[in-house]
Amino acid sequence: MADTKALTTRAADFSAWYNELIARAELADYSPVRGCMVIRPNGYAIWEQMQRALDQMFKDTGHQNAYFPLFIPQSFLAREAEHVEGFAPETAVVTHGGGKELEEPLVVRPTSETIIYSMYAKWIQSYRDLPVLINQWANVVRWEMRTRLFLRTTEFLWQEGHTAHATEAEAEEEARRMLGVYRTFMEEWMAMPVVTGRKTDSERFAGAVRTYSCESLMQDNKALQAGTSHNLGQNFARAFEVTFQTASGDLDHVWNTSWGVSTRLVGALIMTHGDDAGLVTPPRLAQYQVVIVPIYRTDDERATVLEAAERVKRELAGAGVRVHLDARTGMKPGAKYYEWEGRGVPLRLEIGPRDVAAGAVVLVRRTGGKKETLPVEGIAARIPQEMERMQTALLETARARVEAATIRGATKEQFLQHIDGSGGFVYAGFCGRAECEAEIKEQTKATIRVLPDPEYRSPEPPATCMWCGLPSVAEAVWARAY
């Protein structure tokens, strides 16, 4: 039986709200394996929609999918010095296989640069073989001490793109292109605004030359790193001897990029749009965009109403709408409303005997507003418009929220007040020194999310570092983060 107690409100305890929402909507569950989650059908359906959209975007930008082994020889990780330092402490290690101790332990992939570039070394000989543009959908494992459903789990699902190019410029262009793909996906599909930019060296991917990131602000005003794209330079190419003959006959190392997003995005979606009644799913990513709930008392009424509901369903499905008719018996309409609200279905259509007689349905939006009676005629045109409107409105609402939680040109005092107060993004000058960055992190738990891309920067570049007062070398976006 569904739990009918109201969720803890976001205002009262955001973290409790998040966990209760996930349980109530049956999105995920804790597993008996430490740090590993189970993604339940309602949660997985969102991930599937995300996968479908992203996969098409990857293919449209020339990438192909492939699959590389789950296991990586331990010695491979060690070939790139920064990489092993970053990942070795959080690996799961297979020491026994087929009843015997292995000669060399195998690491369960925390990320696949090493195993993939060892294959590229075999496949790439000439500039004619370049670029190699491959993506993989896979599970990865990073041993986590403190886990949270979707946001930080020992095992998670993701995609990792791995490309090889003939020139540094092409690799840089690719890393930037995929950051743009992520931004487009997050804004247009997830209705989640982001700030894009470059990570500082201390937040860089272990082994990368440059890491770019999409950063988003959740409703509790904590930032979430939603997707990253790395220009790896020739670091891994050197470690794995991935060389190619150039057009002029020389031998050179290839230039690599890698980029990834994960099931963490489901958590981001929850914390961007969810409300005190539960999940709110942007229409483009909803498993069911419309749920139809029939209302009746007698068997006669039931037959009439269901027939009309089936007709509406067919018409919407014919227009490409993902629609579900909730014909469950022994459950009151109110209980159904409650359940579908909790699960975040964008639009609900209620049909009762009087609606059937009037050739109408009642439209209820998950995001609120008045109930509206619509004629059944023309519904297949109307509903997609409603969905588009909601999709746009969700992004605008989120943008306004982030804007309201953002301050610019902050002094140290304003920064502290904002970070320790309501929280959010702080745009401010940065001296570029790792010591300064580390000190701020230690004292305030805030980190530089990105050095923002030009379109996000303040009109007036800051002159001094908001913390130490030295000249600013770049504007930085600070926040406490997940």
Next chain:
Amino acid sequence: MADTKALTTRAADFSAWYNELIARAELADYSPVRGCMVIRPNGYAIWEQMQRALDQMFKDTGHQNAYFPLFIPQSFLAREAEHVEGFAPETAVVTHGGGKELEEPLVVRPTSETIIYSMYAKWIQSYRDLPVLINQWANVVRWEMRTRLFLRTTEFLWQEGHTAHATEAEAEEEARRMLGVYRTFMEEWMAMPVVTGRKTDSERFAGAVRTYSCESLMQDNKALQAGTSHNLGQNFARAFEVTFQTASGDLDHVWNTSWGVSTRLVGALIMTHGDDAGLVTPPRLAQYQVVIVPIYRTDDERATVLEAAERVKRELAGAGVRVHLDARTGMKPGAKYYEWEGRGVPLRLEIGPRDVAAGAVVLVRRTGGKKETLPVEGIAARIPQEMERMQTALLETARARVEAATIRGATKEQFLQHIDGSGGFVYAGFCGRAECEAEIKEQTKATIRVLPDPEYRSPEPPATCMWCGLPSVAEAVWARAY
């Protein structure tokens, strides 16, 4: 550069042919990790088409996708006695995580019954929660000593359905339904005929009450188990205490099924349709169903031909055909033909200046036959017909081949002659005794693939066991197998 040496022929060395075909078509590669393969983009594209078709069929039969942890506590495997006996010897074991030795080692899932049913125990309380119809797309690991690309690898990709039902009859119906889904997929999509039926106890899934299988015959007349569906009875429900309150208020254990197919199907596809020129892909599963190769000498000709080719491409794509225009420069048409043949693209369209002038294209079928000149007009209707025809013809050809390699009502002598000779399926009487089955396997390496379903049985049921002469309890299908 592409290797232009002819493949070893199937007749000369089937196994060498298989390996060379995979390398030439760049379907897969050996990885540096023992027993693990890399699925390259050309091979993965076939798996993606398979996934798409199967996933839709699963959803159409009411199933939802979910995701369960990669790791399974070692003690979980042990809870079902047959299950642990079957799988423990071939597991990979994680003993260290996050730099520390684990208190309880974790097994990398060889299959997920145990972890999944431990969750079902939590989710299922009442008959109202049933049936639970969940599928998972995942990687699994079974430590293999002798591996072959796609057919037998330490890690492989698969789907595993896991369902829970209120009654034994429903579980049996589900196990049979999914066997039927597999058969439909294999015949209608893979153009691969199968024999379905029940496995004997010695070939049953470890922990199942009954295992059903789709068995196919490869071109070397060895059988391949292509997909299995298990009625698990209450074995796992008892081991994991998956109970529910029945409608009458009693407490009962649920009835489970599980069913799976894997990337092994890509190997099955290769060995069913491939020829001495390389891969042959049934149109419904081809990444590219049509490749267009432009033919020209001068730059002027190139422009004209490419423009016409683009037009044809757009028209076909508009009709839902997966079409690729191979506009690579610096490569002769012949080299392109050779490459696309090796990769198994069903149809090739050649367009040269004279074709453009005549408003025509030249159609070449991967399965042979005369080149044919077609008018461009109406091509979007014609090509899908060609594909349907090829899809049907591939199944018919394969059926005839299997029929020719099958004998029925065999005596022991005929059985031995067939198995030791050209090989293939032998339908014959079976006494039902495990000792007899084991003796046959030991002496001939042939196994009972299935006790066939009624529609495959011989009109006259065999009276005696072909091996020992005791009365036959069931007709059996014997073969040497992969």
